[in-house]
Amino acid sequence: MIKVFNLTKKYGNYEVLKGISFEIEKGTIYGLLGRNGAGKTTTMNILTGLIDYNRGEIYINGKMLDKNKRKPLEEIGYLPESPTFYTYMTGSEYLLFISKIRGIPYKKAKKEIDKLLDLVKLKEAANKKIQTYSRGMKQKLGLAVALLDNPEIIFLDEPTSALDPESRYDIFNQILEMKKNGKTILLSTHILSDAERVCDYIGILDKGKIIFSGKIKELKQKYALPIYDIVFENLPHNIKEKLNNVKWIADIKIKNDTVSIYINDIELAKKNILSELSKLDIPVISLQQRENTLEDIFIRLVKQNEYI
Amino acid sequence: MNTFKAYLKKEMLESWRQYKYLLLFIGIILFAILDPILLKLLPEILKSKINGDLASLIQIDIKSAVQNYIKDLNQVTLLIVLLTLMGSLSDEISSQKLIFPYSKGANLSSIVIAKILHYAVTISIFIIFGFIINYYYAVTLFSENIIAFKNVLISAALISIYYFFVIILLMFLSSIFKKGVLAALLVLMLHIISALLVNIDKIAKFIPYNLISLANSFTTENILTTIFSVLLYCIILSLLTIKNYKNNTFA
Ligand SMILES: Nc1ncnc2c1ncn2[C@@H]1O[C@H](COP(=O)(O)OP(=O)(O)OP(=O)(O)O)[C@@H](O)[C@H]1O
Numbered sequence: 068m069i070k071v072f073n074l075t076k077k078y079g080n081y082e083v084l085k086g087i088s089f090e091i092e093k094g095t096i097y098g099l100l101g102r103n104g105a106g107k108t109t110t111m112n113i114l115t116g117l118i119d120y121n122r123g124e125i126y127i128n129g130k131m132l133d134k135n136k137r138k139p140l141e142e143i144g145y146l147p148e149s150p151t152f153y154t155y156m157t158g159s160e161y162l163l164f165i166s167k168i169r170g171i172p173y174k175k176a177k178k179e180i181d182k183l184l185d186l187v188k189l190k191e192a193a194n195k196k197i198q199t200y201s202r203g204m205k206q207k208l209g210l211a212v213a214l215l216d217n218p219e220i221i222f223l224d225e226p227t228s229a230l231d232p233e234s235r236y237d238i239f240n241q242i243l244e245m246k247k248n249g250k251t252i253l254l255s256t257h258i259l260s261d262a263e264r265v266c267d268y269i270g271i272l273d274k275g276k277i278i279f280s281g282k283i284k285e286l287k288q289k290y291a292l293p294i295y296d297i298v299f300e301n302l303p304h305n306i307k308e309k310l311n312n313v314k315w316i317a318d319i320k321i322k323n324d325t326v327s328i329y330i331n332d333i334e335l336a337k338k339n340i341l342s343e344l345s346k347l348d349i350p351v352i353s354l355q356q357r358e359n360t361l362e363d364i365f366i367r368l369v370k371q372n373e374y375i
Numbered sequence: 376m377n378t379f380k381a382y383l384k385k386e387m388l389e390s391w392r393q394y395k396y397l398l399l400f401i402g403i404i405l406f407a408i409l410d411p412i413l414l415k416l417l418p419e420i421l422k423s424k425i426n427g428d429l430a431s432l433i434q435i436d437i438k439s440a441v442q443n444y445i446k447d448l449n450q451v452t453l454l455i456v457l458l459t460l461m462g463s464l465s466d467e468i469s470s471q472k473l474i475f476p477y478s479k480g481a482n483l484s485s486i487v488i489a490k491i492l493h494y495a496v497t498i499s500i501f502i503i504f505g506f507i508i509n510y511y512y513a514v515t516l517f518s519e520n521i522i523a524f525k526n527v528l529i530s531a532a533l534i535s536i537y538y539f540f541v542i543i544l545l546m547f548l549s550s551i552f553k554k555g556v557l558a559a560l561l562v563l564m565l566h567i568i569s570a571l572l573v574n575i576d577k578i579a580k581f582i583p584y585n586l587i588s589l590a591n592s593f594t595t596e597n598i599l600t601t602i603f604s605v606l607l608y609c610i611i612l613s614l615l616t617i618k619n620y621k622n623n624t625f626a
């Protein structure tokens with residue numbers, strides 16, 4: 068449905084995207100992750116035809132997106148990160164205004180708007196002016212606008228950043244519902260557990276490159292190395308130095324009386340952890356293996372990228 | 376066409392809710408009523424302050440009453456119109472208000488055209504009414520030096536065309552500088568400069584400001600050259616505005 072190949076974007080001399088490539092299949096949800104300023108919004112703006120790009124190729128629904136001719140795409144919905152409206156209109160007036168642009172007949176538009184307001188739970192505020200809306204309400208209205216006229220491809224830039232937990236839950240259920248109806252969705256987020264909840268595939272954008280693109284499961288298998296938490300009878304000093312040149316240890320962190328050993332080779336670690344500990348010759352109270360969270364993986368991946 | 380209709384309605388709603396119609400009404404129609412009344416009262420006021428003879432020197436007739444309105448239209452009214460409209464286009468370019476309409480397929484040219492036409496028609500209607508009201512009061516309050524109603528209407532049309540030009544110029548400059556205040560200041564400067572340039576006979580008829588001079592003199596001689604030149608400028612500037620608008624909106 069969406070194919071991005073070697074996409075490059077510069078703002079002046081500053082290269083934000085340094086040749087990124089990824090692909091999104093029809094009927095799937097792709098999550099774009101990355102820290103502030105990584106280029107998520109820039110990528111969305113390019114894919115929606117709002118801004119141009121410098122090099123690369125983009126295919127949306129089989130059609131190539133011309134890099135010089137910015138042109139609105141026909142069948143998309145886009146929820147930008149901070150949606151802005153004509154705030155002197157009411158929520159339903161705004162939706163009607165957008166329906167007019169799309170040429171939807173009045174009666175049909177009315178019906179659809181009703182449905183959408185219901186879906187984002189904005190019925191009560193529908194006849195209030197948008198200038199009185201809270202940030203979360205604006206985000207909900209923005210989602211309704213994006214979904215208007217049943218687009219095939221939906222771009223959501225941090226769709227839940229302003230929402231309370233309940234609304235967040237609702238919106239994610241809606242997003243999953245859309246997927247069931249065969250929609251293709253690209254969403255960006257900082258919140259990894261959100262991505263884990265809804266995305267089929269994720270891409271991690273860092274320093275202008277995609278450093279991982281694939282299924283969350285693959286990411287976990289590939290990078291989710293367990294951590295050993297060890298409690299000693301009395302905390303050994305200079306344990307860091309002592310374990311410094313053990314090949315399979317990536318990092319050691321000490322918090323209270325727990326020593327956490329981060330590893331980089333699961334097989335070696337499993338074989339050698341006990342012998343290494345016994346070499347220390349200090350009484351051990353407990354040894355536990357802990358799963359890495361997606362959060363840890365993300366931070367580690369992005370950190371690794373720092374040294375490259 | 377869908378975009379054009381949607382935006383025409385949007386401009387109307389915006390002007391209504393943000394009191395732009397009210398401001399334009401005050402700027403254009405109020406002076407049409409106030410001017411002749413003040414002119415009528417002026418000699419009376421002066422009479423009580425200074426001795427009789429001086430006051431009778433200020434002779435006000437129908438023609439000069441209308442001319443006084445024209446003077447206001449190209450001074451105070453122009454300021455009010457610029458202040459009212461200056462944010463209109465630049466606001467839309469710099470804030471991200473266009474993302475939704477655009478991503479839902481809105482046509483940028485139609486947006487610009489809807490905006491220009493909406494204000495041009497609104498202001499023309501106000502100006503024509505202004506002249507009619509002004510003429511009515513002028514004829515009622517004064518007696519000498521009558522001018523034909525037809526001529527007053529022609530003046531109204533000429534001033535309307537001038538305002539059409541001013542609106543497009545303002546939109547054009549907003550599309551370049553993205554700052555409404557700057558665009559409005561530049562329009563004002565050009566207005567003042569061209570008021571001077573129009574005194575040079577050779578080029579006068581190609582200068583938009585000449586429309587005001589023509590309106591002021593109630594002549595119909597040689598007005599076509601000026602009208603056509605101004606309309607030509609309007610078309611060129613509109614096309615350039617659309618081009619700038621497309622290039623600058625999201626970049
Ligand atoms: N119009 C612009 N002109 C110049 N630089 C820009 C412009 N827009 C974005 N940038 C730069 O491009 C980089 C990427 O910005 P972008 O908004 O895409 O990041 P993001 O991943 O969406 O961040 P966030 O998580 O904070 O939303 C940033 O360093 C930003 O400063």
Ligand SMILES: [Mg+2]
Nearest residue numbers: 107108109148
């Ligand atoms: Mg962003």
